[in-house]
Amino acid sequence: SQELEQSPQSLIVQEGKNLTINCTSSKTLYGLYWYKQKYGEGLIFLMMLQKGGEEKSHEKITAKLDEKKQQSSLHITASQPSHAGIYLCGAVGFGGNNRKLIWGLGTSLAVNP
């Protein structure tokens, strides 16, 4: 089973709508990364969360880490077509090697104008 589960797998929203993507871990999270991938391109780093309750924002994207729930959520306010792509969460590896990250399967987001 996947150690990092992302939900939903895919999402289609109307431009201007808010949306939330979740990343849930099967184990304690020591660091959680969010990346965005445009179709056919490489991954772009968005932000990293380390401490429970931490919240960070980048333009209209906000991410939070809930340590107790072993979950991070990524919220986009007033979505735009430029937000379309695949959002991936990555976490510090659970095997003790913190130079390796494990990854969720990604959430595909489409924003209709």
Added chain:
Amino acid sequence: DAGITQSPRHKVTETGTPVTLRCHQTENHRYMYWYRQDPGHGLRLIHYSYGVKDTDKGEVSDGYSVSRSKTEDFLLTLESATSSQTSVYFCAIIIPPGGPLGNEQYFGPGTRLTVT
């Protein structure tokens, strides 16, 4: 721009042929990674390197070998390509300090490999 290039960007090859993909970085950072990305499987680590001639296996290393004879280059070789190795391959590096945990990764543009 993390200064990472991958070559080739696209390749079509036949089953049974050897293939080498190259990841090049301009800043001599220590940690480099090779991933493959497939629908339904996400991003999976093939091999990584923590210095010249220092490499270790990831979760899907069978059928792949790597070499790092210079800090700036990390080569991924498919010894005898199979159709199951059709994928998009990404290289990543850690740029020090690598964020608060030292493991923030930056990715190259990817190589799309098709094995027929």
